[in-house]
Amino acid sequence: MKYLKRDPRNGNWLYRRVVPKVLKSWVSQTEFVISLGKTQNDALTQYGTHHQKIEHMIALAKMGVSGLSPAEQRARLKAMLEVWGADPHSAGRDDEERTWREEAAAKIVDRYQDPVTGEYEGVPEEEAVKARALLGGVTKNSPEPTVTDAFNFYLRENAKDTPEKRKKQEQRFRRAERNLIAALGGDKAVSQLTREEVRRWRDMRIEAGAAAGTIKREKSDLSTVINTARSELDVRGDNPFENLKLPKSNVSRRDEREGLPENVIAGVYAQLEAGPPDLLAIWTLLDFTGARPSEIRELNVGEIVLDHDVPHLVITEREGRSLKTSWSIRKVPLVGKAFTEARKLVKEDADASAPVFPRYSREGGMDRLSQALNGRIRKLSDNPKHVTYSLRHNMSDRLRAAEVYDATQRAIQGHSFGRGEAASYGGDIPLEKKREALLTAMKVHE
Structure with a gap:
């Protein structure tokens, strides 16, 4: 203030x-x-x-x-x-x-x-x-909320907790807003939206060549904004986006990304041997933990725990750092090369709250990291499905091939245990079990 x-x-x-x-x-x-x-x-x-x-x-x-x-x-x-x-x-x-x-x-x-x-x-x-x-003067009662009002309210109430994430959120939702208003021919009261108009939006996006997955995500964002307006801005009427029939994707969500071939993974390691050391460390941690790139780049020193029977990373929410879901909060053992790199990263007198990778933890860091690593991948593969995030798919493939128990796989990668009672009872998988799974999956002998 x-x-x-x-x-x-x-x-x-x-x-x-x-x-x-x-x-x-x-x-x-x-x-x-x-x-x-x-x-x-x-x-x-x-x-x-x-x-x-x-x-x-x-x-x-x-x-x-x-x-x-x-x-x-x-x-x-x-x-x-x-x-x-x-x-x-x-x-x-x-x-x-x-x-x-x-x-x-x-x-x-x-x-x-x-x-x-x-x-x-x-x-x-x-x-x-x-x-x-x-x-x-002006009227005592505020006019009925329009589509623009609904988006402004949603972004105010649900703003991400860092400037970088807020910027990406703003870009994504404003794009959806512009596309809807273009289909409507102008701003319009939310309560006056019709099923015919949202079908027109859908058809316009199809004609513009948007992928089925893109249309599905955009429809989800639009529906969320309208539902928020109905609950928080007292907008009356049904949500016309609910149960809207959308084009089916020819590519499953699983196939949107592919695991990297082993020669590509090895090739990136070879490129990074000459430096920079922080990029090599990030690549190694991604490869040996299956964590999301954002989870690794935002690590603080105190979240690398080495003085423990099972050295591990602590992936958690804190001020200035949010996670995809509550299931993403977890501990991931450090094995093989990941443990070796982690020991280089933590100095005895280091501030526990200091970022491990300052170049990539600040605003714009995710874009810089993606460009740096994807650029090296692109030298070895021109497949657009081969990106840094593909390493998560590699980890999934390795864990399945090692016949690791499904719940242990999910606990390592920060995936939901499902819904209902299955997701409500029981604690986390012990670190020792996760470590055994990673040693087997990564074929590391310690």
Whole structure:
């Protein structure tokens, strides 16, 4: 809470913020100073409301209100009136307020008035909307949520916990939003969506050449957003995406990726022998644990446990690091080359919370890692199904070939144990059992 300050005179809490340059022509003061109460709890409760008002004002000054959904437009105009000290839902509380609001509206539109006829001509919608808000306020009730409102709300409420993941999430959902709005011919109230329109979206995506798997994932995202709007924004009606018939994929999910041929795995090792050492360590850990690339690149030093009867990695959620599912939380034994590399990575005086792979753990690291490793794979194979993630498929194949018990396979790779009672009872597979499985699967003799 950047603008939460303590008043040194009386100890009260304030929202205190220098007026941004973009608002200099909108407000007369040089600083926003708003009392938030005597206690910190009061301040924390009120901070968000006042901060949002000013952020709406900044957005209004920078981008205006054109092209917004009715709800977004109302929110920005309401914030404008409230920051000015005006009643947002009327023409003014008294004659003095009504007078200055009329004068402010006149300054906006008077230059568009014909001096002969007195008629207003060519007033841009952007300025007309502001003038109308000054003259009459905005409605008390927020307009019905549109598709854009539903997406904005969903992304606000379900934002990923790191900038990198939020960026990818935003790109993915905004792409789905654009495709739906293109099929609709424009933004539309969520409650007014019809089955015919979502079929039109599906047909449009098919005609555009989107893969069946892509359409299925996009439909799932759209359906999730609509369901969230129904439960959280009081949107009425059924979800028209439910049970929508989709094209069948010619490629199973299992076949979207293939395990790497042994010569390719060995070839990447050979390329990495000259360095860099962190990339060799990542490749080795991926190969010998079957973990996801994101799980390895985000490891902290304290999550490599060597002083244990069974040395292992701890893959867990923490601040700044989320996992695909709760089943992904696990311990994976370090065997063979993985143990050798892990010993090089952990120094005696190292900070347990420090990232093991700083080059790849920060924002943009996943893309850099994929480019670095996939580039080396591509020198050995032009098969698009051969990528770094393929090493997880290799591990699955090795565990099955070694006739490792299914639950142990799942425990090693962080897969769900299923649904219902099978997934609800029992603890994790012991580290010793996982270690035995990996030693057999990787043909390591220790």
